[in-house]
Amino acid sequence: MFDFQSSIQVLRTKGYKLTRPRKRVLEVLAQAQKPVSPYDIQKVLQQRGEHLNHVTIYRILDLFCLLNLAHKVLSFGGFVKCTLGEEEGCHRFMVCRQCGALREFADKALCDEENEIAQDFGFRTEQHFSEGFGLCSNCQGQIF
Amino acid sequence: MFDFQSSIQVLRTKGYKLTRPRKRVLEVLAQAQKPVSPYDIQKVLQQRGEHLNHVTIYRILDLFCLLNLAHKVLSFGGFVKCTLGEEEGCHRFMVCRQCGALREFADKALCDEENEIAQDFGFRTEQHFSEGFGLCSNCQGQIF
DNA sequence: ATGGTAAATGCAATATTATTGCATTTACAT
DNA sequence: ATGTAAATGCAATAATATTGCATTTACCAT
Incomplete structure (x- = not known):
């Protein structure tokens, strides 16, 4: 999707x-x-x-x-x-701080890991959001 | 911190x-x-x-x-x-959808994993944000 | 196709959130 | 104590978001 x-x-x-x-x-x-x-x-x-x-x-x-x-x-x-992701309750993005380009992805392993950590705090998580902020391939070469 | x-x-x-x-x-x-x-x-x-x-x-x-x-x-x-977290560029939260309670944490393993995925897309990420949305220990027992 | 109906949209008013320029005040170094 | 840059306050304005109600529209049954 x-x-x-x-x-x-x-x-x-x-x-x-x-x-x-x-x-x-x-x-x-x-x-x-x-x-x-x-x-x-x-x-x-x-x-x-x-x-x-x-x-x-x-x-x-x-x-x-x-x-x-x-x-x-x-x-x-x-x-x-x-959204471009399929998995329910897993919404992850990487965003280019230079040009704003955005890719969405989903990753079950990340969710599992986050769930474990949450459990240590007594939380039960249902939805996962994450954003990685950095540079896309285009913008990495450029100097501003 | x-x-x-x-x-x-x-x-x-x-x-x-x-x-x-x-x-x-x-x-x-x-x-x-x-x-x-x-x-x-x-x-x-x-x-x-x-x-x-x-x-x-x-x-x-x-x-x-x-x-x-x-x-x-x-x-x-x-x-x-x-913020309650120490690590540079790693800001992770879990938020209770019921009462709004929030805990912050940092986790290097998650960042590494996200970096790897980003690389596959040509992204180089510098900052990581994530939010797990769910129920805190208090609110899990209650019925609304 | 046509008409009935609930759902969706448009509009106007208003509320909330955020930004800017400039005058005044304040923390801090001397 | 006092000078000075930094920080705050104020007023105006911009941008973003919400609500109630009148009007229009998609879609169903016919």
Whole structure:
């Protein structure tokens, strides 16, 4: 998961309406190479001659997060980005501090290890988020 | 790191003035059992008869994050909390979804593992954040 | 195809959170 | 004590987020 088409499937199968605004937001997320805020999304669509109320975008993003079609990330101001990961409750990102490029991944071993540590503190963890902050391959060579 | 006293040391040794507002914010962070927002901090201090301008609190928190005396966390709206961890560039939390209780920890093995995965994608990561979201020992027994 | 209906969106108002420039105050070195 | 850079306060403004309600739309049954 989740390209544009499979995201649409998720909406349909879970009984949510496939509306024009939802399709537009899905498109933007699918195309984005870095985290985007609700207002970023609005701007992008504006440029394509498509006006969406920001409230609508907020509500759509809430839904998408609920359905695991999108996530909020801490880096770059906690913006949102579509998920590429499959595993339930495991949402891991690496973010380039230079260009904002973002990759999502999932890793069960990491979750297991974190669960063990949590147990030592009496915690039972259900969701795992992580963000590695650094430089992507492109930006490593460059000098700024 | 970092109780109230050692945080004060960090400020002194790095040449930052030890002001009344900074001491107050440090106190609140040190006493907080869950992530607190800038305005949370303002309210707590208000109740103690101490008024701080919110701008000041924002600037103080910026500084504290820069000095690794505080961190921003994603859960509960990206609020801030003092750090308890030592390792450079490794900031891991577990957060109780019920009561907001938060524990910080650091773990080198996790960082190494994440670095390896990052390498496969061409990323070189410098900072690691993670949040495990679940239930603390207190809240596990309770039914809501 | 067409109409009924719940769901989704738009809009307006408002709340919350965050930032900036500049005047004033304060911690700290001398 | 006092000069000075650093820190804070204040006022204005920007950016982000939420709510209630009227209107529109997707999708179902016909």
